[in-house]
Amino acid sequence: xxxxxxxxxxxxxxxxxxxxRQQFEAELGRNPELRAETALQxxxxxxxxxxxxxxxxxxxxxQSLQAASRDYASGRTDEKGRVLIRWLLPAASIAAAxxxxxxxVGWFSTDFEQLPVLSESVSRGGxxxxxxxxxxxxxxxxxxxxxxxxxxxxxxxxxxIVRYTYYLGLSHLGNQDYVRAVAALKPVADGPSVFAADARxxxxxxLWRLDRVDEAREAASRVTESDTYHKKSQRLLRRLEx
Amino acid sequence: MxxxxxFISYLQQNDHKGIRELYRLFAPKIxxxxxxxxxxxxxxxxxxxxxxxxxxxxxxDGRFTLxxxxxxxxxxxxxxxxxNALRKRSGxxxxxxxxxxxxxxxxxxxxxxxxxxxxxxEDTIMQVLETMGEKCRQIIRACMGKVHQEQVAEQLGxxxxxxxKKKSECxxxxxxxxxxxxxxxxxx
Numbered sequence: 001x002x003x004x005x006x007x008x009x010x011x012x013x014x015x016x017x018x019x020x021r022q023q024f025e026a027e028l029g030r031n032p033e034l035r036a037e038t039a040l041q042x043x044x045x046x047x048x049x050x051x052x053x054x055x056x057x058x059x060x061x062x063q064s065l066q067a068a069s070r071d072y073a074s075g076r077t078d079e080k081g082r083v084l085i086r087w088l089l090p091a092a093s094i095a096a097a098x099x100x101x102x103x104x105v106g107w108f109s110t111d112f113e114q115l116p117v118l119s120e121s122v123s124r125g126g127x128x129x130x131x132x133x134x135x136x137x138x139x140x141x142x143x144x145x146x147x148x149x150x151x152x153x154x155x156x157x158x159x160x161i162v163r164y165t166y167y168l169g170l171s172h173l174g175n176q177d178y179v180r181a182v183a184a185l186k187p188v189a190d191g192p193s194v195f196a197a198d199a200r201x202x203x204x205x206x207l208w209r210l211d212r213v214d215e216a217r218e219a220a221s222r223v224t225e226s227d228t229y230h231k232k233s234q235r236l237l238r239r240l241e242x
Numbered sequence: 243m244x245x246x247x248x249f250i251s252y253l254q255q256n257d258h259k260g261i262r263e264l265y266r267l268f269a270p271k272i273x274x275x276x277x278x279x280x281x282x283x284x285x286x287x288x289x290x291x292x293x294x295x296x297x298x299x300x301x302x303d304g305r306f307t308l309x310x311x312x313x314x315x316x317x318x319x320x321x322x323x324x325x326n327a328l329r330k331r332s333g334x335x336x337x338x339x340x341x342x343x344x345x346x347x348x349x350x351x352x353x354x355x356x357x358x359x360x361x362x363x364e365d366t367i368m369q370v371l372e373t374m375g376e377k378c379r380q381i382i383r384a385c386m387g388k389v390h391q392e393q394v395a396e397q398l399g400x401x402x403x404x405x406x407k408k409k410s411e412c413x414x415x416x417x418x419x420x421x422x423x424x425x426x427x428x429x430x
Contacts, residue, residue: 005414006407040417047364048371048386054302061256061298065291068258068265073287075266192376225292226372234288 008034008041059221062237070241112205112236115139115170116198118147139167144174162188166195173206181206189219201229204236213240246312253298264294268313271344272320281324289327293319300361310353314346318354319361366425371416378412385409 010016011024028035118139131154139147148171151164159165169184185206188199200222207216217240223233252260272293273286281289293316300306308315346354371379384394385405395405420426 006410009406009410009413037417040421041413043363044367044413044416044420045386047367048382050303051299051364051368052383052386053388054299057256057302058295058298061253061295062291064256064258064261065294068261069269069287069291071262072265072269073283226369231288234291235284238287 004034004037005041008038011038012042012045062221066238066241070238112208112232112239113173115174115202118167135164135167139171139174142174144171147171148175148177148180162191162193162195166193166199169199169206170202173202176209178206178209182210189222197223197227198229201227201233201236204233208236208240216240244308244310244312246310247308249312250297250301250306250308253294254301254304265290268316271313271317275317275321275344276324279324280328285324285327289320289323290316293323296361296365300357300364308357310350310357311346313344314350314354315357317344318351318358322358322362362425366423367416367420370419370423373419374412374416377408378415381405381408382412382416 007016007020007024011021016024028038118136131150135147135150135154138144138150148168151168151171154164155161155168165184166188169181169188172178172181172184182203185199185203188195189203190196200219204216204220204223207213207219217237220233220236220240223230227233248260249264251257252264269286269290272290273283276286276289277283296319297316371382374382380398381394384398385391387394389397391405391409392402395402398405400408
């Protein structure tokens with residue numbers, strides 16, 4: 001079976017010697033299963049080459065689409081605004097005042113800083129069970145100063161636990177200490193761990209809060225479609241454009 | 243080739259003026275369809291943006307030729323994306339079909355469906371790739387680039403023979419995963 005797939009790849013890449021290629025093509029003519037598998041592998045290769053080559057152009061295109069979407073949305077708002085001014089100014093003024101009030105207490109805003117739950121399960125090589133539980137309880141209860149303190153202590157004995165560096169960044173974020181949040185989240189966001197994609201989103205939030213808009217935009221645009229925080233990153237990007 | 247191929251070119255060339263025209267012409271229709279089917283303006287903006295990026299990816303190698311109106315194609319892609327989003331939100335299949343409120347020639351609708359299906363096949367392949375183990379993803383991505391595989395082997399610290407062996411194993415695994423996906427096995 002191994003040779004079967006190796007032969008398909010070699011055939012598709014044109015590296016089969018002439019004699020083997022002729023045998024392979026003869027087999028292709030006789031064997032519908034091989035034909036179907038070869039066609040699928042050819043499709044997979046072509047699609048991946050095309051998409052991977054296109055990927056570097058996507059961030060710039062996304063920015064243009066966001067700008068056009070914003071223009072469209074503002075045009076629509078202008079149109080509605082003209083109708084309101086003409087017919088509904090008094091009611092609109094009251095509604096606007098109420099909306100501002102509601103917005104200010106946060107009922108309408110996307111909660112960009114909503115943090116995930118920290119599991120109490122212990123990761124291999126992590127701190128002991130009790131310490132882990134204590135960290136998770138503090139973090140999940142919103143006692144971020146305490147969880148940051150515990151995580152810093154845990155990391156003092158082993159700086160290599162990426163999970164704890166990530167949650168230390170989130171604790172600082174929860175504590176609105178954005179400078180420290182950036183310092184902790186940046187290496188995780190730039191690293192290869194499973195927390196990298198989520199860290200990019202929260203890094204973008206922390207940078208946004210520090211008014212480092214270009215860096216925030218760059219971090220948010222690195223959150224890909226398959227990542228958990230992709231939608232929120234897109235909303236944040238739209239917010240950053242305002 | 244349909245005259246609306248120009249909209250595909252706008253995306254390929256990241257033509258700001260053309261993209262604004264595209265939004266001016268089609269965004270109100272997409273928004274109306276989605277708002278009419280349990281969504282809001284923000285959902286419509288997200289769906290339209292993702293649909294346009296997918297259309298860009300589909301046509302990125304310059305070989306895609308549009309033979310139906312761009313609107314029919316875009317509406318079809320957005321409609322299918324929105325149905326998927328509703329499925330995910332409700333956690334169960336949406337039985338009600340999305341009423342897009344548009345009518346096109348049957349031939350145009352058929353073409354639009356065919357393009358949208360191709361787009362979904364390609365999307366699925368890339369999504370399945372992302373679910374694979376890190377080593378396979380790394381090898382496949384590196385081998386699909388422009389760098390010669392002998393150089394790839396050197397960069398990854400592997401022998402050329404081992405790289406080719408792993409690549410064919412990973413491609414076989416990817417093929418099996420793709421074939422099991424509902425988009426490919428006919429369950430969707």
